[in-house]
Amino acid sequence: MRDNKYQSVMDAIGKTPIVKLKNISKGLKATIWAKLEFMNPGGSIKDRIALYMIEKAEREGRIKPGDSIIENSSGNTAMGLAIVCRQKGYNLKIVIRNTTSKEKIKMLEVLGVDVIQVDASLPPENPESYNNYALNLAKGNPNLFYIDQHNNLDNNESHYMTTGPEIWQQMKGNIDYFVVAVGTGGTLFGAGKYLKENNPNIKLIGIDPIGSVFYDWFKNKRMITPSRYLLEGMGDEFLIKTAQLNLMDDMLQVSDKKAIGWTKKIAFEEGILSGGSSGANVWGAVQIAKQINRKANIVTLICDSGYKYFSTVYNDDWLEKNKLL
Ligand SMILES: Cc1ncc(COP(=O)(O)O)c(C=O)c1O
The missing domain is CATH 3.40.50.1100 (Rossmann fold)
Known part of the structure; x- marks a missing residue:
């Protein structure tokens, strides 16, 4: 349970709950769990x-x-x-x-x-x-x-020190996959390093938006010319120090349209209002569940709150203008 009395708003950062996505997990052999990072004071991880x-x-x-x-x-x-x-x-x-x-x-x-x-x-x-x-x-x-979050390894270390241990304790170590979109990579490679140190069988799966350079570099060691995508907080135009892609077991590639569609599905089916990268995360977790078709615990994150995207992800005019309807 969250402590409920702190000396400052800074002490209320972290210690977020994990919930089973029980409707989205229906019909899958694996169970999908999501850590609710929008519950941080600033509304994100x-x-x-x-x-x-x-x-x-x-x-x-x-x-x-x-x-x-x-x-x-x-x-x-x-x-x-x-x-x-x-x-x-x-x-x-x-x-x-x-x-x-x-x-x-x-x-x-x-x-x-x-x-x-x-x-x-x-x-x-x-x-x-x-x-x-x-x-x-x-x-x-x-x-x-x-601060340079894209090259500052203290970013990854923060997740190694907080997000990783929290997930491990909340799941009592019963984790098979950790599936997260890579922005700086701090989350996947920081928390993921902690999880792997505790159980090397845990698989780390990254998600990259189409247009970002990470996927092709990871799969084929090929540097593509980046192109525009609309998902915020994921992917990059460069390889960056914090994106320690070699720690990853696999990577999936997602389109804006698919991720945004899943963002709405999470809202409708689970009552969780999130941003586009969380749609990508849950989509990725479901792809893994279908691929493995066996009992397993797949942990992902709701990175931030949907309140931040009423003018974009939840706005039909914006979606239409960007050919995402
Ligand atoms: C909404 C959102 N999702 C996902 C991420 C990715 O997290 P990380 O930078 O730890 O890879 C970010 C990072 O900025 C973000 O803002």
């Missing part, structure tokens, strides 16, 4: 890494309250950082793609974050692009600490 990366940097003397922090984020890490920065007294700048859902941008503005929107259509090598803007600003300013 990324609160965990925000708290951990900042406190590790503080312990190592790299930052102190009053300093300025910068990060590029699809919105969830930004929200986690905003909470921690408000609590501890840091100034926060966030670089975000101008295609990110309005709700996420608004949430950050309400928390007083300096939000820098960049043109999502810029090629990754452009100095003004999502991938380069924060890095370049931090390079020119020694007083600006760049």
Whole structure:
């Protein structure tokens, strides 16, 4: 059970419940379990890494309250950082793609974050692009600490220290598969490393959106030219340090349409309102259940809350404009 009295909102991060997806598991021999990460204070799994990366940097003397922090984020890490920065007294700048859902941008503005929107259509090598803007600003300013969740292994370590042990204890070690979308990879490779150390038979399955470079690199060691996809928080245009693809047993590839369809299915069948990456996760878990066709426990995550996507995933005009209806 969750403790219900904390000294600050930061202490309420983590310790999320796991629930059986009992309607989605019907008709499958395997059982699908989902850890409800939208129950974190910032509404996503990324609160965990925000708290951990900042406190590790503080312990190592790299930052102190009053300093300025910068990060590029699809919105969830930004929200986690905003909470921690408000609590501890840091100034926060966030670089975000101008295609990110309005709700996420608004949430950050309400928390007083300096939000820098960049043109999502810029090629990754452009100095003004999502991938380069924060890095370049931090390079020119020694007083600006760049969190760099895509290359900072403290991200993976946060899941090794929290998400992994929680799943292991909640499932009492009865886990056969851990299936998660790879964004930075912090979740799959951090929590997954912990699970594998406890039972090397647990299989780690990643999910990648069509258009991201991870799938082809993992399967064929081939670097594709990335193309646009709409799922937020998953996949990348580059190989990045935190995506330790060699730790993975297999990877599945999902389309925007399929993942969003499954997001609505989770809402309708389980009463759980989530974002598109959670649709991808549950779709992936069901594919594995069908492939193995035997009793097993498949653990996945509901990464964030559907409240963040009323203008996109749950908006028919947006879906139609993007040919996803
Ligand atoms: C909504 C959402 N789902 C999934 C992920 C992927 O998590 P990770 O970066 O740990 O791979 C993210 C990461 O930003 C996210 O925002």
